[in-house]
Amino acid sequence: MDALMNPHPYPGKLIVAEGIDGSGKTTQLQLATRYLQARGLPVFTTEWNSAELVKTITKKGKKKRSLTPMTFSLLHATDFAQRMVQNILPPLKAGMIVLADRYAYTAFARDVVRGCQRDWVRRVYQFAPRPDRAFYFNVPIDVSVDRLVSGRAKLKDYEAGMDLDLSGDIVESFGIFQSRILDEYQKIVREYELTEIDATQSIGDQQHTVRQLLDQTLAGYTPLHKEIANCRMPIAD
Amino acid sequence: MTQNFSSQRFRYMGHPMPYLPADGCTGKLIVIEGTDGCGRSTQAIMLKEWLEVQGYAVIDTGWTRSKLVGQAITDAKEGHSLHRLTYCLMYAVDLADRLEYQVIPALRSGFIVLADRYVYTAIARGIARGADKQWLRDLFGFAVQPELVFYLQLGVNDLVPRVLQACKMNYWESGLDMNYGDDLYDSFVAYQSELITQLNIMAEEYNFHCVDAKQDPKAIQRQLRKAVTAYLSNVNYLAPTAPGQQSGLV
Numbered sequence: 001m002d003a004l005m006n007p008h009p010y011p012g013k014l015i016v017a018e019g020i021d022g023s024g025k026t027t028q029l030q031l032a033t034r035y036l037q038a039r040g041l042p043v044f045t046t047e048w049n050s051a052e053l054v055k056t057i058t059k060k061g062k063k064k065r066s067l068t069p070m071t072f073s074l075l076h077a078t079d080f081a082q083r084m085v086q087n088i089l090p091p092l093k094a095g096m097i098v099l100a101d102r103y104a105y106t107a108f109a110r111d112v113v114r115g116c117q118r119d120w121v122r123r124v125y126q127f128a129p130r131p132d133r134a135f136y137f138n139v140p141i142d143v144s145v146d147r148l149v150s151g152r153a154k155l156k157d158y159e160a161g162m163d164l165d166l167s168g169d170i171v172e173s174f175g176i177f178q179s180r181i182l183d184e185y186q187k188i189v190r191e192y193e194l195t196e197i198d199a200t201q202s203i204g205d206q207q208h209t210v211r212q213l214l215d216q217t218l219a220g221y222t223p224l225h226k227e228i229a230n231c232r233m234p235i236a237d
Numbered sequence: 238m239t240q241n242f243s244s245q246r247f248r249y250m251g252h253p254m255p256y257l258p259a260d261g262c263t264g265k266l267i268v269i270e271g272t273d274g275c276g277r278s279t280q281a282i283m284l285k286e287w288l289e290v291q292g293y294a295v296i297d298t299g300w301t302r303s304k305l306v307g308q309a310i311t312d313a314k315e316g317h318s319l320h321r322l323t324y325c326l327m328y329a330v331d332l333a334d335r336l337e338y339q340v341i342p343a344l345r346s347g348f349i350v351l352a353d354r355y356v357y358t359a360i361a362r363g364i365a366r367g368a369d370k371q372w373l374r375d376l377f378g379f380a381v382q383p384e385l386v387f388y389l390q391l392g393v394n395d396l397v398p399r400v401l402q403a404c405k406m407n408y409w410e411s412g413l414d415m416n417y418g419d420d421l422y423d424s425f426v427a428y429q430s431e432l433i434t435q436l437n438i439m440a441e442e443y444n445f446h447c448v449d450a451k452q453d454p455k456a457i458q459r460q461l462r463k464a465v466t467a468y469l470s471n472v473n474y475l476a477p478t479a480p481g482q483q484s485g486l487v
Contacts, residue, residue: 053323057309057330070254070333070379071305074326081322115256123375127322
């Protein structure tokens, strides 16, 4: 019973943003959140790897460099399960809109590049409800490297796939690792019918497209509980 | 008779992980399954000592002992708020960690690995909590296939007094997260009965070596040793100091 392949049965709407690091998806999702809130719609947000339970373990594991592709994959799945149960399903069932920064597709891309079996990762995430709209912000690797390197102090080890011994140089490692992830994403876009957005466009142009598509997805949607429309707080962990 | 050092391939319960080594499995994985109170841990300790006396290198591994998540699982359980999916997944993390860091390296080095509980308990607990059976089997597919699985069988009525004596009728072993009712005893019986049912189903499917756990511990141990001896000689896996074995000198 693969939940990701069939529309979910809940009255709410699930919107997802995917893309490699530096694709600009977080910015686009934040702007989309503001847009929906401005329309008076009840919006909840959730981010990848944010469940308290798992964050501490992952942090410890990353520090000690003791995470393997399997344990990494399973830890993220655990985090995801926790968030699904606490942060995603309740608002969906209550007829609200959930915006997720990254989703199961991130695992499908990253974990496979790290070495996990493609079919296995998908089976682990079988419990994940299918998004009503999943955006994939497609950006070439040099653009994302530029954005990250200029925007932040330094690249993070696991983000650069340093555990895979691709290169001693972190920027080069990032390039190789994230390029492979880009290839995986292309397969996922086709497999799961994600909506691809050209992320090299200006923020404004991208957001224009995003809003149009959101309007389409939300056509005919009305919140179940009018009195909590315009609720800006995400559910706490 | 010389030891058989030919490189064997690892066998997995489902899909192997592509990045893990396929060859070099010269060790043997032996599992002891059973519910709480069946005397599993005692039997494992005795078996290990006996094997070591014969000269086999043995490591033991048990549930929730990984460095990565062992403590976190204990802590999370203190909170009584683990959803069934999270519960199953955390145990999967624990097993994956132990497999990669303890079990597989030991098997590659030719050790006997004695596992006190294995995926079967995890699957039984998951099913008892309402998780999908196929999902659980897929999830734990990365586990190395054991050579031998002993199942210390005990009915729930025999189980109860033992657990009470050991003061182990606690929240989780009673499945109180499961809504079998809020009476500790009733919940314990219902939950453990379900675990036994599931383990019995798997015993048939996976060909467990069933042992009556009501017997005297020494009698149980004799049965285990007999089976292990038979198995090891069958696969020509002799200890370095087995009688008749030549020393390493040329």
